[in-house]
Structures are given as structure tokens and as C-alpha cells.
Amino acid sequence: MASRLAPTRSVLLIEAEDFAGYHATGRSAAFWQESYGGPDVQPLTSASERMLAQPDAGFSERSFLAERGALVIGQQQDAEQVADFIRTFSQRDVAVARVDRAEMECRVQGFRPEWTEAAAEPSCRDIDVAALHQAYLASAARAGAKLLTHARVIAAHYDGSLWHIVTTQGEIMAPMVLNAAGAWGDDVARIFGARPVGLQPLRRTMVQLRLNADVPATLPLIAHVGGDFYFKGAGEGRIWLSPHDETPTDPCDVSPEEMDVALAIDRFQAVVDWPIAAVERKWAGLRTFAPDRLPVFGADPDVPSFIWCVGQGGFGIQTAPAISALLAGQLGVPIDDDAIAAVDPTPYSPKRFW
Numbered sequence: 001m002a003s004r005l006a007p008t009r010s011v012l013l014i015e016a017e018d019f020a021g022y023h024a025t026g027r028s029a030a031f032w033q034e035s036y037g038g039p040d041v042q043p044l045t046s047a048s049e050r051m052l053a054q055p056d057a058g059f060s061e062r063s064f065l066a067e068r069g070a071l072v073i074g075q076q077q078d079a080e081q082v083a084d085f086i087r088t089f090s091q092r093d094v095a096v097a098r099v100d101r102a103e104m105e106c107r108v109q110g111f112r113p114e115w116t117e118a119a120a121e122p123s124c125r126d127i128d129v130a131a132l133h134q135a136y137l138a139s140a141a142r143a144g145a146k147l148l149t150h151a152r153v154i155a156a157h158y159d160g161s162l163w164h165i166v167t168t169q170g171e172i173m174a175p176m177v178l179n180a181a182g183a184w185g186d187d188v189a190r191i192f193g194a195r196p197v198g199l200q201p202l203r204r205t206m207v208q209l210r211l212n213a214d215v216p217a218t219l220p221l222i223a224h225v226g227g228d229f230y231f232k233g234a235g236e237g238r239i240w241l242s243p244h245d246e247t248p249t250d251p252c253d254v255s256p257e258e259m260d261v262a263l264a265i266d267r268f269q270a271v272v273d274w275p276i277a278a279v280e281r282k283w284a285g286l287r288t289f290a291p292d293r294l295p296v297f298g299a300d301p302d303v304p305s306f307i308w309c310v311g312q313g314g315f316g317i318q319t320a321p322a323i324s325a326l327l328a329g330q331l332g333v334p335i336d337d338d339a340i341a342a343v344d345p346t347p348y349s350p351k352r353f354w
């Protein structure tokens with residue numbers, strides 16, 4: 001949003017931590033998958049593709065996406081769920097196709113015999129999240145935006161034309177405030193006198209494993225159709241793995257729990273027969289959802305000049321181009337991308353909670 005607004009407005013990014021991206025944004029699994037988040041999030045993800053794959057000249061010289069592909073898998077009892085997945089997303093022009101066991105074995109050697117159902121989603125790609133985030137910050141800075149770090153917003157009041165915002169680095173005045181506080185979105189709303197929308201941060205664990213198996217770096221994203229795990233290649237002989245955990249947590253600097261790491265490994269070992277050499281890294285982050293699991297962006301219906309941009313759950317990176325363009329559009333910045341302009345933002349408005 002800072003990058004979209006800075007060319008026409010004076011923008012100050014207020015960040016509580018010492019650097020931007022310390023929380024959810026710096027902890028993602030870094031993939032772009034059109035089906036991820038479900039059919040009501042998919043329009044935002046699909047519409048973001050062009051900007052991620054072929055960024056505008058001047059924003060970035062290179063693509064933020066790299067080939068990956070996904071296999072959504074299940075066992076015999078999941079066959080109907082896999083079929084439903086294919087039906088749902090084919091109807092939405094996402095390329096998904098059934099893959100039988102023989103083809104699963106061709107694509108990935110080592111699946112245990114009970115994994116017989118699969119759908120391929122070839123458009124799934126990796127996002128270079130660090131490069132994308134830096135490109136947004138750099139573009140905002142070039143347009144004059146300032147970043148104030150180590151500054152937590154602690155109080156605010158509106159005098160009828162300006163917000164007076166008290167931070168741990170002093171007071172700031174602004175005619176408009178945009179709440180992009182992730183897991184703290186409802187806390188920040190309360191500070192500005194806005195009604196919380198019911199955000200729930202959910203802990204998600206990630207583990208990097210080194211394997212004693214010949215696993216290519218290009219291993220597709222392999223995701224359980226029922227949402228029990230996903231893993232993808234992360235360099236020769238390595239994978240990133242998640243048990244797809246969703247533990248409700250208060251907003252905090254979250255760390256991984258040993259039980260979730262063990263659960264991840266247990267689920268992984270039930271899928272493939274690759275021996276594990278080492279747990280090289282583990283981390284956790286908060287994915288923050290509104291009650292209907294759709295993002296929340298738009299002007300607050302009651303509080304003047306208070307704009308929401310929260311609830312991006314597990315899809316905030318892959319939808320960032322579309323969400324920011326649609327929200328900036330509501331604030332008067334023309335949308336210069338036809339695919340994004342075609343997305344109806346109504347389902348994502350905070351007004352749905354009023």
C-alpha cells in the first residue's frame with residue numbers, strides 16, 4: 001500500500017519492530033498457488049500473477065516467480081475431495097488435472113502405496129518474497145515514503161480533520177490511517193476507536209529437513225487435499241515442510257513448538273519413504289484470519305479516515321499486488337491492470353461485519 005500510495009500522497013510507514021518484515025511477511029512458505037485459500041481468495045491470487053511474473057518496468061527488472069508446480073494428494077478415502085478440488089478450480093479457469101498413481105510415481109519417486117489420489121496444479125510457483133518485499137519498500141521510498149521503525153502505535157485520537165497518533169517514538173499527525181498491523185489488526189483498530197472485526201492469529205510451523213534421498217530442488221509443492229501437511233523442495237536434498245497447524249495464539253513473536261515439529265515429521269514420513277538426515281531449521285509465524293477467512297480491506301464504516309488492510313491469512317504475499325491495487329483504487333489511485341480491475345472487492349469489505 002505504501003508503494004501504491006506514495007506517488008500521490010505523503011506516506012509514513014510506522015513499524016513497531018527494528019525492521020519491516022520481521023513478523024508474518026518474513027516467515028512465509030513463499031509459494032503462489034491459485035487454489036490456496038479457497039475459491040473466494042483465488043480471484044485475488046490469479047489477478048496478482050501478471051505483476052508478480054512480469055513486474056512493471058521501473059518496479060523490478062526480473063520476475064518474482066519461479067517454476068514449482070503442485071501436487072494435491074490424498075488416499076483412497078479422499079478421492080471425492082480430490083475430485084471436488086478439480087471441479088471447483090477448473091470452473092474458475094485454474095489449470096488443475098487428475099493424476100493417477102502411475103503418474104504420481106513418475107513425478108515423485110518414494111510415495112508410500114496408500115497415496116493414490118492426486119491433482120496437479122502446474123501454475124503453482126515460488127515467490128521470491130524477500131525480493132518482492134524489498135522492491136515494494138524501495139518503490140515506496142523512491143516515491144518519497146518514509147519508514148519509521150522501532151515505533152509502536154500506542155494511542156490515537158481524531159480532532160475532526162487529523163489523526164494524532166502517539167508512538168513510542170513520538171507523536172505523528174495524519175489525515176488518514178491505514179491499519180496493516182497483521183496479527184495486531186484488531187488491537188490497532190481498538191486504539192483508533194474502531195470496532196474489531198474478530199481477527200484470529202493462528203500459529204503455523206515450518207521445518208527445513210535434510211534428507212538422505214535424491215530429492216531434486218525442483219520437487220513440486222506436495223499438499224494434502226485435507227490440509228494435514230505440505231512440503232516442497234528447498235535446495236538439493238532439502239525440503240520445507242509444514243504440518244499445516246493452525247493453533248489459535250495471541251499476537252506475539254511466535255516460536256515453533258516441538259510437538260508441531262514432531263507432528264510435521266510424523267505426517268511427512270507417512271507420505272514418502274525418504275530417510276531424514278537432519279532438522280536444519282524450524283520457524284513459526286502467525287497467519288491471521290477474519291471469521292470468514294477472507295481478507296478485510298476498505299474504509300471503516302464508522303470511524304472516519306481509518307482504512308483496513310488485514311486478514312490476509314496464509315495468502316498475503318500471493319495476493320499483495322491485487323489487494324493493494326484494489327484498495328488504492330478505493331482511495332483514488334487508478335488501477336492500471338485489467339485483471340485486477342476486473343475483481344469485485346465487495347466480498348472483502350469490512351462492511352460485511354457490520
Ligand SMILES: Cc1cc2nc3c(=O)[nH]c(=O)nc-3n(C[C@H](O)[C@H](O)[C@H](O)COP(=O)(O)OP(=O)(O)OC[C@H]3O[C@@H](n4cnc5c(N)ncnc54)[C@H](O)[C@@H]3O)c2cc1C
Binds near residue numbers: 021032319
Ligand atoms: C508459516 C507461514 C507460511 C506462509 N506462507 C505463505 C505463502 O506461501 N504464500 C503467501 O502468499 N502467504 C503466506 N503466508 C501468509 C503471509 O505471510 C501473510 O499473509 C502476510 O505476510 C501478512 O502480511 P502483513 O503485513 O499483514 O503482516 P506482518 O508481516 O505480520 O506485518 C504486520 C506488522 O505490523 C506491525 N505492528 C503491529 N502492531 C503495531 C503497532 N501497534 N505499531 C506499529 N507496528 C505494529 C508488526 O510489527 C508487523 O511487522 C504465510 C504465513 C506464515 C506464518
